[in-house]
Amino acid sequence: MTIDQPTVSAAPETPVTFSAELWQAIEPVYAAILAHPFITGLVDGTLPKEAFGHFVVQDSHYLRDYARALSVCAARAPDEDDVRAFAGDAVGAVAAEQEMHSAFMAGLGGAAEHAAPVAPTTRAYTSYLLATVYGGSFLDGLAAVLPCYWIYARVGEALLEHSSPDPLYRRWIAAYGDETFQAVVRRVVALTDRAGAEATDAQRARALDHFVTTSRYEWMFWDAAWRRETWPV
Structure with missing residues (x-):
């Protein structure tokens, strides 16, 4: 099936915000995500439970390192409100990992994949995130963690219009x-615009x-979840 993207009102002609520039750069990626059989399978209920179980386990692995990345962003945030917000997001990521594992794995009828190791894509993604937040500027780190916020919000928004016949996928x-999640994402996008407005062209290009x-x-x-990716050797 095809998932229609929510109607988005035209952006103002000027000025072009940094977040608008970022999103424009990934529109083909976002379109590919919405068309992926994992996502379309969530909506029509045909996604194999084994693929969803792989996703849940790998996402719990991912969120542990994502929380670490958010903690670094908190330490480098420009003001106290941003420090508190990112610190709260880091705590929330760990809580989400624990809640997701228990709720979704119970919904899958057990924990057959509970002990599955970190898969190659998960390892590569989290390694890139941590290297960027530790080795780059605040804007670099912010840009690296932003897709996990923003893409999930946009995908959730798009899928909510269709829902799913499967109660687990609906949840x-x-x-x-x-x-509530959408509001968190708007806050991070607004911070991205503020940080981008203060950056040089070269800094924005690197962040992009x-x-x-x-x-x-x-x-x-x-x-990787759709393919139930494992290490080849």
């Missing part, structure tokens, strides 16, 4: 289409490259 869709790279990793993460 996943509702979590990311929820207004990180944003595009981790957006591609988002597609790869869903694709």
Whole structure:
């Protein structure tokens, strides 16, 4: 099936915000995500439970390192409100990992894949995230962690219009289409615009490259779950 993207009103002609520039750069990636059989399978209920189980386990592995990345962003954030917000997001990522593992694995009827090791794509994605937040600027790190916020929000918003006949998949869709999560994402996008407005052209270009790279990793993460990726040797 085809998932229609939500109607988006035209952006103002001037000025072009940094977030608008970032999103424009990944529109083909986002379109590929919406068309991926993992995502379409969530909506029509045909996604194999084994693929969803792989996703849940790998996402719990991912979120542990994502929380570490958010903690570094918190330490480098420009003001106290941003420090508190990112610190809260880091705590929330760990809580989400624990809740997701228990709720979704129970919904899958057990924990057959509970002990599955970190898969290649998960390892590559989290390694890139941590290297960027530790080795780059605040804007670099912000751009690297942003796709996990923003793409999930946009996917959740798009899928919420269709929902799913499967109650487990409906619950996943509702979590990311929820207004509470959408508000968090708007806050991070607004911070990205503020940080981008203060950066040089070269700094914005480097941040955009990180944003595009981790957006591609988002597609790869869903694709790895669809293929139930394991280490080849």
